[in-house]
Amino acid sequence: MNKQGTILIVDDNRNILTTVKMLLEDTFARITAIASPNNIPARLREDRPDVVLLDMNFQSGINNGNEGLYWLREIKRLRPQTQVVLFTAYADIELAVTGIKEGAADFVIKPFDNRKMRETLLNAYHKVTPRPQTAGKSNMVWGSSAAMTDLKVMVEKVAGTDANILITGENGTGKEVLANEIHLLSQRSDARLMPIDMGAVSETLFESELFGHMKGAFTDAKADKPGKFELAEGGTLFLDEIGNLSYNLQAKLLTALQRRSIVRVGGSRQIPINVRLICATNRDLQQMVREGSFREDLLYRINTIHLHLPALRERQGDIVPLARIFLERYAGMYNKSQMRFSPAAERKIDALPWYGNIRELQHAVEKAVILTDGPEIGESDIDGDTPATSGRPEGAQTIDQMEQRLIEKTIADCDGNLSQVASRLGISRQTLYNKIKRYGL
Incomplete structure (x- = not known):
């Protein structure tokens, strides 16, 4: 069998990590195994795995799968193209269905069958959007500005x-x-x-x-x-x-x-x-x-x-087309394929300053897709700082000032949860700590 793709295995049982890694050595070209889910954001950023095999339970005595579902959502938010296969010791169909609805590709029940494990993970791999490094493929959206x-x-x-x-x-x-x-x-x-x-x-x-x-x-x-x-x-x-x-x-x-x-x-x-x-x-x-x-x-x-790279607010004509791309992506991810922006929503999107740039726009569109019940995203469903409410003084700010303000706002939005802040900003916890210390936050 030709080895292909990159897989990340996440399980706090080191014996299982070793066993699964050995099982997949002839299947995947690159295998990374970690025992702590807290390392997932760094591995997504550095290894860009095609597939993640994710244990559902990490904390001793907690076996309801909630931690696994949390990390499933984080993986799909940080790297939507990565396919996630859930790994659980409990044949809980309801939990598995919940995971599938949250974006998981499939699930494997412990104790696992070797053949079924390989087949499930390979099927997940074949669903993957081609990675950015693959020759001839690109994630760049240039726009027309x-x-x-x-x-x-x-x-x-x-x-x-x-x-x-x-x-x-x-x-x-x-x-x-x-x-x-x-x-x-x-x-x-x-x-x-x-x-x-x-x-x-x-x-x-x-x-x-x-x-x-x-x-x-x-x-x-x-x-x-x-x-x-x-x-x-x-x-x-x-x-x-x-x-x-x-x-x-x-x-x-x-x-x-x-x-x-x-x-x-x-x-x-x-x-x-x-x-x-x-x-x-x-x-x-x-x-x-x-x-x-x-x-x-x-x-x-x-x-x-x-x-x-110009700020998004300097890219006249590119903002709404970018928002539509994110809408298509997240509407598909959350099974809301008929969702659209209202004309008023698009006008608001085009008028907002987007100090967090493409990353902020992306998060705003995802949030709107998740929280909007009907098929149309309205003006009030778009979350973003307007010039009147952003607290930004008139005149230009330095990049450092804007970065400090963005971190302060994100910390407030996340109620001080620094893991969530780092994930939302797309940086590691260590980088976030360095910036908090630097800005005296």
Whole structure:
């Protein structure tokens, strides 16, 4: 059998993790197994699994499946194209039906039959929307605004080169989606696009994460492990939130880029690296250079080509078409295929400032689809800050000010649940903690 696809297995029983992983070794090309569901958002972002096999119960003594349903919803919200197969020890048809209604592809009952397990997971895999990294496929919606038309022309010129690219833009503008698009149009599209959230990489783990480590290099180094540079060999390395990297770590990154080689922690051999580098930030790196918080030599190294993604409110004519795309996606997901926007709703969508950009628009449309009972989404069903209610003073704000305001609003909307805040903003908990500390929230 030809191995294909990527699967994430989530179960707090490590014996089951080992057993299922061994069972699927000849079926899936890449298998990740985790014991804690709290790691799901990070794995979705980094591994982009085609299928998730999700246990329904994680907390001792709680066996009603509610935690599994919560994580099912989170997976479908964070990565709608990923198919979820529920894994339960209880043949509860009612719960299984609830899971299917919430978007699960199927379910498997413990103890499981090996043949049935493989068949169910493969069937789920074949339902998957093609992944963004697959050559010839794209999730980019360019629109017809002048700003995006100019950007598209530039991308088509530079994507086929190996020039390092810096993408700037506010939170939620789609910087990672643009990085995916550049990778697809590059000569490296058959290799991997490896994304790393630099805001979530701690000082102590930076070298291990990026450069890898040797067995015994530190207490928990039980085996040799390649870093992200090696895993991206021949492909593209996407460093998101590069502006959050500390000054000390900037020097280590610069050294690797200049030498075009890395040394694993605990090792001595220089390992050549062959990657195309794309970085992204919502911060003003030139200003950070002037302030002494970002290395000028690193900026020159990563900024061969600068691409700026405009804010959604600057994309005249693109907002409503984007909203219609999200409506089609979520109406299908929640079995409301006849749903439509009223003319008044579309006028409101077009008039709102969308300080959270595409991400905020996407969440607003999903919420409207979920909460609207009839076939038509009205003006009052669209949740968004109007200029009169947003509390935003007249005149331009800095990107940092808008980011701080968005985080404050999301924390309030989520009643202080930081896991939910991080998921809604599309960032890791560690990145959220860093930003809360930075803004003094």
